[in-house]
Amino acid sequence: MNNALSKPLELVCPAGNLPSLKAAIDQGADAVYIGFRDDTNARHFPGLNFDAKTAAQGIQYAHARGRRVFIALNTFPQPSGWERWRTAVDRAAELGVDAVIAADISVLDYACRQHPRLPLHLSVQGSAANYEAIRFYHEHFGIRRVVLPRVLSLPQVRHVQDHSPVAIEVFGFGGLCIMVEGRCLLSSYVTGESPNMCGVCSPAQAVRWEETPHGLETRLNGLLIDRHAPGEPAGYPTLCKGRFAVGDQVYYAIEEPASLNTLELLPELHDMGIAAIKIEGRQRSPAYVSQVTHVWRAAIDACRHHPARYAPKAEWQRELGKVSEGHQTTLGAYHRTWQ
Amino acid sequence: MKDATITQRTPKLALGPVLYYWPRETLLAFYRQMSTTPVDIIYLGETVCSKRRSLNTDDWLELAEQLTAEGKDVVLSTMVLLEAESELKTLRRLCDNGRFTVEANDMGAVRLLSGKTPFVLGTGINIYNDRTLRFLAGLGAHRWIMPVELSRTTLACIQTQRPAGMETEIFAYGRLPLAYSARCFTARHHNLPKDNCQYRCLNDPEGLTLSTREGQAFLAINGIQTQSAQTYNLLPELAELQALGVDVLRISPQAEGTETVVAAFADCLQGVREPAAAAAALNAALPQGACDGYWQGQPGLQQVAALG
Structure with missing residues (x-):
């Protein structure tokens, strides 16, 4: 070819x-x-x-x-x-x-x-x-x-x-996309809407930005995706690009933005x-x-x-x-x- | 199960493929135990990562013979993400085995099975509507498992249009397979490259729990697969599943307590236990709780039905 x-x-x-x-x-x-x-x-x-x-x-x-x-x-x-x-x-x-x-x-x-x-x-x-x-x-x-x-x-x-x-x-x-496209249901697991079913991932209407004493928090349908220290850049809270805890480590467990x-x-x-x-x-x-x-x-x-x-x-x-x-x-x- | 009319109406119980990496002895002991439970169908094989070789293809085929001799209906499951030529080679061997039904989890497998032998459409195949199902029935598929994110409402629609002879299987119990990646998240967790993963997932017989920074567990890492942390449990929905004409209920194996889950489903199907109570007893033992959101047309992680 x-x-x-x-x-x-x-x-x-x-x-x-x-x-x-x-x-x-x-x-x-x-x-x-x-x-x-x-x-x-x-x-x-x-x-x-x-x-x-x-x-x-x-x-x-x-x-x-x-x-x-x-x-x-x-x-x-x-x-x-x-x-x-x-x-x-x-x-x-x-x-x-x-x-x-x-x-x-x-x-x-x-x-x-x-x-x-x-x-x-x-x-x-x-x-x-x-x-x-x-x-x-x-x-x-x-x-x-x-x-x-x-x-x-x-x-x-x-x-x-x-x-x-x-x-x-x-x-x-x-x-x-970190996941195989067409084979990722993470978004619907958290928000009810996925690329396959609805043509969206981590949809905007499910996103909340909140200033808190801990820093700027980004949430997806209430679920904490990331927390940013003052001055730390905060991107769109795509589900797979947040910081999460696995064991005793908090890190970009799936992928960095x-x-x-x-x-x-x-x-x-x-x-x-x-x-x-x-x-x-x-x-x-x-x-x-x-x-x-x-x-x-x-x-x-x-x-x-x-x-x-x-x-x-x-x-x-x-x-x-x-x-x-x-x-x-x-x-x-x-x-x-x-x- | 002796009365023919009941056999037609009572869904069969299936044990899905083991999604984790367990040592050889653990796997063999697990299937010895499962052979004594009332599951009708057992799906065997590696579906997540081709580096997991506690059992090789010959071992799986031998196990398939043993379980068949013990009265189980065995299906050989195949990989979801097929990249390397070596993976296609194993796939061809499984598709050409000539003895056992094969579960396709990629369209490559569908191609290899088409027109040759009846096959099962696994969780890796996207069937969101009756037209797609009819097309694949025409190629020889005789059973399909509904994508886990679809609801009872969509199932009801598809059931009214499903092709003649097509069996419907529902993922009824277990941690939901949600995503697949080229990246191994277990290796990443241990700061290891995938090519030198040191088989660390052997240490996590039920995966690694992933939580938010405020301690809400919601996913489980299992090599290149991401699962729900919560356990999908449709046992309370048994009456509706039967009313919708579901033929097979899949229980996805966990390291602990799978025999209890099988027994609970079997007892409820026989009418000797009440589904809500049996489900509540199962859910009480779940470290991250249960969920049924997908079935109810809601976010998957939610538990919508009141628990007994």
Whole structure:
């Protein structure tokens, strides 16, 4: 599958609204992924996402500039909600999107039967971390691309790439899920709402910030996620990024608040024939999208033109550090020692 | 259980795979004990971490033969997170065993089992609706376990539409499997890299409890798996589970007291004990308490039904 050596790595950027989509396109994204304004996608946040009209405007903007738009329909419908997912697939097809990114078998099955010409990508929420799983989705639904969960080391990514019947997209930058996507129920355990069921993780309405004599406390549905000393930065209380007690130690027992940043892995990802790099952050601002897209466009171009001489520039890392969670970045699971 | 009509209506009891890392002798002693309990189905095998090798594949197959000879219906469980080629190799061997039913916990396993032999869809497979269930039934699945975060209401919906011949299994008792990661949280706790974990999880036969900084226990760390600290206990819901046509009730093994749990469920199914009282007796022994929130459509860690 190393046919992509001649193909440039595609830059896939997030957009939670039209200004973000335009910013991504203006800064050089090859494709932008968006969601509709309901629980059919895994960023179902208040005030975020697209209705049919803004989606059409976004698609028009992108297509006029030779770029593509993908729509994420990557949550798992329960029987009572099926109509919303069915309608969303139909609407995506009518809008002329360049791909639907889906995870649930019923959604993939419907899309491939009803709209056989609509390209399908398997969402990261589909939890396909090995090539046998990828083959399953390819054989049954004709998926053209898979987004890998953020759990594989670099050699494992290469192994999957070498045996995959479809193109591989990997996460390059942004918020880092520690758990296998599509297989994490921590959020519903505490709040009743999870990415799979509701398209949210650690939802905003369950979050409380409280100044107390012990410091600033962040809570999720009443559960203490972290406590910050005066002057200590306090990030969004994502459940897995709090400080907890195990035995007699209090520490980031699951993961520190940090963003994934794989800028330094670009030559290797390019060499192994990865098709696309995905930037996380549909919930982030147009300024974030603009900044991150700008840096990654420059990096991918530099890597493509001079792979042997490529090294991430200090200014790129500085820019990305500014918009990273806790101003920290990590190579995540790509780097075996993280695991 | 001799009357055919009762057999149809009474759910079978299943023992889920052991989710922890126990030494070989502990595992063998556990299954010797379980073979004498009234569980009908026993799921065997490693589902969490391929580095746990108290029993290898041959050992598991041998144990499967023994338990079958003792009258148990054995299912071979497979890994949830399959990354390495060596893990796929073991998976292929289990899927091709030709003798025992296999529980798929990844779509890779579903692919290997499709159209060849009837199989079970385990907790690692996301089935949130009847359409997905019907699709997988078409590939040969004959039993599914509902994702633990789904409620009685969703189950009722799916049950009315479930494909003919499909058995429904519910995770009825145990610490809930909530998440899987590439990272080993037990190794992290001991400041060890995963590749040199020193098998520290052998020291935690029921995982490590994770609490908030104000002492509220809510999760348990079990290698790359994260579980609920609270024990999901649907024994008080037995009448409704039966009314909804649930075929199999899964009890997830714990290091202590699993035989008591099996006995409580069996007694209640036979009508010799009352579910609420039996559940209350079980819950009294739980260090971090019980929960039933998911079943009730609430946050999972909550205990909604009043305890007797």
